[in-house]
């Protein structure tokens with residue numbers, strides 16, 4: 001294999017930005033795409049393209065213009081069908097066009113996992129109208145979770161406690177939907193002890209590898225803090241690894257996946273999967289010898305990954321915007337960085353809206369609890385201000 005390779009990155013958020021940095025360290029040439037200019041990954045890439053990635057013609061034109069060796073999706077809103085064409089033309093789609101197509105919406109991957117692979121998930125059903133919601137909800141029982149099949153970061157997601165809340169949840173889901181399909185998934189509410197992301201790496205040559213599980217806490221369906229390592233029973237861990245390997249083998253290709261599980265008193269329940277670095281995995285920027293972004297680029301290029309080790313117990317905590325605004329500036333970063341072991345990543349987003357993720361605090365410590373305390377304190381110290 002010869003380096004450097006030319007990478008077309010589809011989606012240029014904070015995860016894309018770290019991926020570009022890891023790729024640049026291996027000398028790759030990166031063109032970062034998004035539908036708005038100056039997105040985080042574009043600020044560190046070699047070139048940028050601003051266009052609607054759901055537009056097949058626009059996407060084909062950009063691919064023809066740059067002729068990349070690899071196409072690396074960072075988001076779900078892409079005209080994914082055309083990725084199959086690119087793959088058959090010999091461009092490496094990461095991790096594979098099949099994986100990206102199956103995980104673009106919640107329904108396809110869920111049906112594959114639950115119905116074809118017979119893996120335990122929350123009981124679920126789909127609905128395309130308020131009336132169908134009512135029928136499906138009756139077959140699942142309350143409380144339940146409603147999510148648009150096309151959405152991420154908790155958008156349009158709500159907990160439905162009883163039938164009276166169903167209409168409100170349907171209207172809310174419709175408002176948070178991406179794309180043109182008015183379809184929701186209704187899921188049994190799982191009262192888990194904790195939830196994890198198991199970063200799973202499929203290699204071109206070599207066995208599937210796993211990072212130590214990352215535990216995380218979510219609010220409004222969106223990640224708030226994550227930490228590593230987890231105190232997880234060996235049998236549970238093995239069970240989650242087996243499931244992750246089974247699902248990612250079906251999806252094929254090479255790259256890092258974020259496989260999410262709910263861990264209850266007696267069960268390991270598959271939740272969902274991202275065929276790319278995961279937001280809760282930002283903790284690996286400080287916890288491991290190779291971050292999830294380093295692992296992604298190494299695995300997609302077919303480079304060796306002889307070991308993945310945790311250097312120290314670590315945690316991450318998001319910094320969210322409190323309101324809508326333009327050109328934010330950050331105060332309190334000095335105070336946050338004066339805490340030993342703390343580091344900060346400011347994503348460089350030019351606009352904010354309520355609860356938009358703008359930065360992340362990272363920390364290492366002697367114990368996970370100490371690391372969590374440090375990042376919580378650091379995140380609280382950072383404030384956004386506007387002109």
Ligand SMILES: Nc1ncnc2c1ncn2[C@@H]1O[C@H](COP(=O)(O)OP(=O)(O)OP(=O)(O)O)[C@@H](O)[C@H]1O
Nearest residue numbers: 122145151152153154155187188189190218221272
């Ligand atoms: N069936 C469920 N029972 C209990 N909690 C749930 C259920 N489904 C989702 N949640 C909670 O909501 C969070 C977000 O849900 P999910 O991962 O399905 O959506 P998402 O919008 O794709 O999130 P992200 O893109 O940030 O991973 C989960 O991590 C979990 O905390």
Ligand SMILES: [Mg+2]
Nearest residue numbers: 153260271272
């Ligand atoms: Mg999730």
